[in-house]
Amino acid sequence: MNSINSVKLTELKKIEHSAGDIHKLLNSFEEDFKGFGEIYTSEIKMNSIKAWKFHKINDLNLVVIKGKVKFVFYDKSNFREIITCENKLERIFVPAKLWFGFKCLSNSTSLILSLSNKVHSEDEVLRKELKSITYCW
Amino acid sequence: MNSINSVKLTELKKIEHSAGDIHKLLNSFEEDFKGFGEIYTSEIKMNSIKAWKFHKINDLNLVVIKGKVKFVFYDKSNFREIITCENKLERIFVPAKLWFGFKCLSNSTSLILSLSNKVHSEDEVLRKELKSITYCW
Numbered sequence: 001m002n003s004i005n006s007v008k009l010t011e012l013k014k015i016e017h018s019a020g021d022i023h024k025l026l027n028s029f030e031e032d033f034k035g036f037g038e039i040y041t042s043e044i045k046m047n048s049i050k051a052w053k054f055h056k057i058n059d060l061n062l063v064v065i066k067g068k069v070k071f072v073f074y075d076k077s078n079f080r081e082i083i084t085c086e087n088k089l090e091r092i093f094v095p096a097k098l099w100f101g102f103k104c105l106s107n108s109t110s111l112i113l114s115l116s117n118k119v120h121s122e123d124e125v126l127r128k129e130l131k132s133i134t135y136c137w
Numbered sequence: 138m139n140s141i142n143s144v145k146l147t148e149l150k151k152i153e154h155s156a157g158d159i160h161k162l163l164n165s166f167e168e169d170f171k172g173f174g175e176i177y178t179s180e181i182k183m184n185s186i187k188a189w190k191f192h193k194i195n196d197l198n199l200v201v202i203k204g205k206v207k208f209v210f211y212d213k214s215n216f217r218e219i220i221t222c223e224n225k226l227e228r229i230f231v232p233a234k235l236w237f238g239f240k241c242l243s244n245s246t247s248l249i250l251s252l253s254n255k256v257h258s259e260d261e262v263l264r265k266e267l268k269s270i271t272y273c274w
Binding site: 017018019020021022023024025026027028029033035036037038039040041042043044045048049050065066104110111113115120 | 154157159162163164165166170172176178180181185186202241252256
């Protein structure tokens with residue numbers, strides 16, 4: 001089991017351009033890059049919660065692309081909350097072996113970009129019902 | 138120089154979920170995956186155009202995450218247009234050695250996610266002024 005302190009928040013670099021800025025999400029030289037397995041987006045509808053999930057092996061890098069999201073990490077001792085949104089330009093590194101979930105805080109569907117260092121496998125994921133971990137969302 | 142026919146459009150897989158769907162953008166087993174160099178987003182403001190650009194080495198995979206965008210590819214013989222939007226759930230594979238540009242077609246800023254197989258280097262990019270290739274945007 002990893003500690004909630006192993007979750008890492010990194011500010012993204014922005015390259016300004018008159019026709020629209022560029023945001024650098026992750027490159028292969030960065031410490032948070034642990035390999036490329038797959039990339040996907042997760043929608044999260046207004047007021048909805050997706051929780052709880054635990055990856056046995058996969059490390060994730062997450063970026064909120066649209067809307068506002070609260071992430072909650074849990075290491076069986078403590079909770080850690082990270083609230084981020086599309087304008088904040090932050091990346092969250094989530095190591096394997098940590099329970100987490102997230103809730104949409106915006107008035108419309110939010111979108112999270114996830115880069116996993118391994119291709120998805122159900123064998124690698126543990127899940128718990130929302131109510132099985134007592135947390136005030 | 139690559140041909141405009143080497144640009145490839147792929148429908149993304151969607152996994153439906155009551156709290157918000159998941160869209161699979163790319164995994165390492167797919168033919169279009171050519172390595173991980175970096176991942177970034179490009180904003181493109183309403184009515185704006187970013188053109189023309191040519192990558193000597195880097196292959197790209199592009200997904201429109203927000204809004205609607207027209208991409209134009211040019212191989213010195215022909216133009217190819219691809220119009221896609223956030224609801225279409227498509228990925229565009231753009232091989233190196235091809236001139237291209239794009240224009241925002243939505244009423245607000247669009248957002249394109251780009252995965253490059255190499256880290257960005259200005260040495261690897263050729264650029265031309267918008268007017269230097271005659272095309273009716």
